[in-house]
Amino acid sequence: MAPFSGDGVLWLCLGVSLFFAVRGIATDLRQVVDLTQIKQVEREDKIISEGTEEALKLNTLLKLSESTSHDLRSAALRIISERSTKGETRDLLLEDLACKDNKVRQSRALTALHFLVTNRALSRTSVCTRLRDVETYMALVNCLCNFLEEHNEQTSATNSPILPKTRPMGEKKALQVLNILLPENLPSALDAGLISRWLSKYPFPCALGESSRRQDVVLLMKTWWADDVVMSSIFGTLATHPDGIKQLRKYGLMGSMIEENDQDDDDDADSDVWMVDGDDTAGSFRPTSARRLREDSAEEQALRRRRREAMVLSEGGRPLGNDDIIQRPISE
Known part of the structure; x- marks a missing residue:
């Protein structure tokens, strides 16, 4: 008797044919899926093309910034921030920030700068890297020096050796901006007069009165840091740099060696x-x-x-x- 009958050979051939047919169909289906799939070829944060960015007007960007879409809102804010920190717009922003005669212009510029460096939607942009030159620190120090004249009304009841009771409200924003930008380029901030023009004249409570302790300001910032967290952070940044320590000693805010x-x-x-x-x-x-x-x-x-x-x-x-x-x- 033959090992395989005619029907057996037929079924065997039919099974092999079905096996290869199933594999071929599965392969073709995968190719169809790959060919019909829509792929995201845009780069990250490039929802709006560069050509379109330049063509968008400010009113349009304002409406997009109020959109319910997170992506559109973030893209609009990014475009606004980049426009605000380059070219003539940046120069006008810094000019208004340092303005002494017009408090309204100074307040608006300070609010805008505070938004640019603190808003989370802009954290992935190059805002801070565009605001790390001497011109920026010069304008910011001028702004802080202008606030020294406004320390004439009591705004706080906290008894502290480092926190003045007469700190103006606008100075708080300026301190927050400085605290963020200072680590970006501390030598430029020192060249702009951060210590020589501003901190050396700042009305620390411990430095006022007959028994002045101005040379202990750095030490008091470490022990009473909770009273003025932002200012203590600024002093902490200055105290980590050799030039910062040198100027703190030079202008009597830190004891000599x-x-x-x-x-x-x-x-x-x-x-x-x-x-x-x-x-x-x-x-x-x-x-x-x-x-x-x-x-x-x-x-x-x-x-x-x-x-x-x-x-x-x-x-x-x-x-x-x-x-x-x-x-x-x-x-x-």
Whole structure:
């Protein structure tokens, strides 16, 4: 008997043919799907072409910025921001920002600049990179200097050594803008007179009165930072740059190296220290450098101990350091 009958061979051929037919149909269907699929070939953030961007009028962009579509709204805001930070428009913005005689123009320019650097919809654009030259910092410093004359009415009841009670409302926006732009190009900000023209004349409460502590401003910014978070952040940025530290010392906002070393040499183990919320870390404080032995009389040592009254602030959870100690000015 033959191993395969005529019907068996027929069924075998039919099965093989069906197998290849199914595979061929599946392959053809995949090709049809690929050919008919609409692919997004536009680049990211290119919803509106560059040629169309230049042709759009400001009124049209304003309407698009109020659209319910997130993509259209973001694209419109991006176009507006790019137009505002280049060419003549940028020059007019900075000119109005530094304007001293027209407070309305200054306020509008400051509001516009604040929007440009803080709005989330513009975070992916190159706004900040276009506002990092000396001209921008010069206009911003001029704006802040203009606000110095407006520190004449009480706007806050907070008792703080770093936060003035007379801070104008517009100054808050200017500080926020400066805090964002300062890390972009700190040397240019210093060249524009950030410290020499503005901070050196700023009415810090600790620097007013008979017992001025202007040289302790940087230290107080670290210990009382919660009273003025934005200003403390600005000082923190300045204190991380060598040129910033140099100018802070030069204009009397930070103690000199000689004074700090002398202060360290005068401290000894039995000095009187007032601990505030430092129960958990008081035992972990150790002098960071060896103290020199002095051959003074007992009366001089007692007098020096009475004068060295200090306050140590600690939030707990870390060892104390020299930055946590605030000394009162010695009164004769």
